Amino acid sequence: MKMRRLGPDGPTVSVIGLGGMLLSITGRPPSDQAMRVIRMALDRGITLFDTSDAYCLDEHDMGHNEQVLARGLEGHRNRVTLVSTVGLRRPGGAWTVDSDPEYLTESVHRSLKNQAVECLDVVNLYSPDRRVPYEESLGALARLKEQGKIRYIGICNADLSLIRRAETVTPIQVIQNRWNPQHREIEREGVLAHCVETGKALMGYAPFGGTLGAPTLTTLGKLSDQARRRRLSPYQLVLSWMTNKAPVTFITPGARRPESVEDSSGAGSVDFDSDAVRAVENTLPAP
Numbered sequence: 001m002k003m004r005r006l007g008p009d010g011p012t013v014s015v016i017g018l019g020g021m022l023l024s025i026t027g028r029p030p031s032d033q034a035m036r037v038i039r040m041a042l043d044r045g046i047t048l049f050d051t052s053d054a055y056c057l058d059e060h061d062m063g064h065n066e067q068v069l070a071r072g073l074e075g076h077r078n079r080v081t082l083v084s085t086v087g088l089r090r091p092g093g094a095w096t097v098d099s100d101p102e103y104l105t106e107s108v109h110r111s112l113k114n115q116a117v118e119c120l121d122v123v124n125l126y127s128p129d130r131r132v133p134y135e136e137s138l139g140a141l142a143r144l145k146e147q148g149k150i151r152y153i154g155i156c157n158a159d160l161s162l163i164r165r166a167e168t169v170t171p172i173q174v175i176q177n178r179w180n181p182q183h184r185e186i187e188r189e190g191v192l193a194h195c196v197e198t199g200k201a202l203m204g205y206a207p208f209g210g211t212l213g214a215p216t217l218t219t220l221g222k223l224s225d226q227a228r229r230r231r232l233s234p235y236q237l238v239l240s241w242m243t244n245k246a247p248v249t250f251i252t253p254g255a256r257r258p259e260s261v262e263d264s265s266g267a268g269s270v271d272f273d274s275d276a277v278r279a280v281e282n283t284l285p286a287p
């Protein structure tokens, strides 16, 4: 498993991580299966885990994913990094944005309890909230960082102008945006280039287009032919493309089955030169 630095001065973590969301939302596996998913990730050298207090069924279940990860990672917590997204609520199971400074502060304190740690590794703000200036939301996280409750701050779903606004408030370590063969905005709109230039980590989420996109990945263009030629699964091909596209990328596929994690982790040791990266891109829809 290849390792690299998560942001300009962050910890060194595996290029392939585990996205925790599917272990906790509707359709989640039984808890013994969730434990096997996490165990597989650890066994295969994964040290980067994506979580959120909002990965759960509804408002009564907040923190489910952090608790599941805390249990599955017991005894290994010192050698793994958790990236926790804040700024979401789950009323009746819906997803709603809340970046109110008070709510963010409460969320971070709850996450410390859920994860059973003194300081959260990385906290990402999910998105701006129309009701609150973005700078005030990030200011709340910056204060928590000063208080030693957060080590690094990142932002999700950010374009270049949002990144610039965030940076007026606090140093930004991680940008976490959607990135997959059918959604390549980060390449087209300069976010990936910005990360390369500044050393920020680019964490790509939904690399297969989510639970709906994943089964159709094999039908996409000539991706499967190319994967066969390289003796990789189509999923490994996509992940290898992303982790070799730039030296700042980290990909966190979600999984409910340990077999998925086993397969995806295999991409973490694949080296592609720029010709191989281009060859994969030639099989994909235009960015």
Ligand SMILES: NC(=O)c1ccc[n+]([C@@H]2O[C@H](COP(=O)([O-])OP(=O)(O)OC[C@H]3O[C@@H](n4cnc5c(N)ncnc54)[C@H](OP(=O)(O)O)[C@@H]3O)[C@@H](O)[C@H]2O)c1
Pocket (backbone or CB within 6 Å): 018, 019, 020, 021, 022, 050, 051, 085, 126, 156, 157, 176, 204, 205, 206, 207, 208, 209, 210, 211, 212, 213, 214, 235, 236, 252, 253, 254, 255, 256, 257, 258, 259, 260, 261, 263, 264
């Ligand atoms: N911060 C944010 O804004 C944000 C937003 C969305 C998601 N996320 C994070 O990003 C993670 C990834 O996104 P996602 O889970 O929505 O979608 P995804 O990773 O694109 O797709 C997940 C699906 O891919 C399947 N899969 C994974 N690896 C596979 C493999 N090697 N072979 C075959 N199938 C494979 C899984 O199957 P099985 O379930 O059958 O194992 C699952 O159905 C989430 O879990 C979450 O942690 C963050």
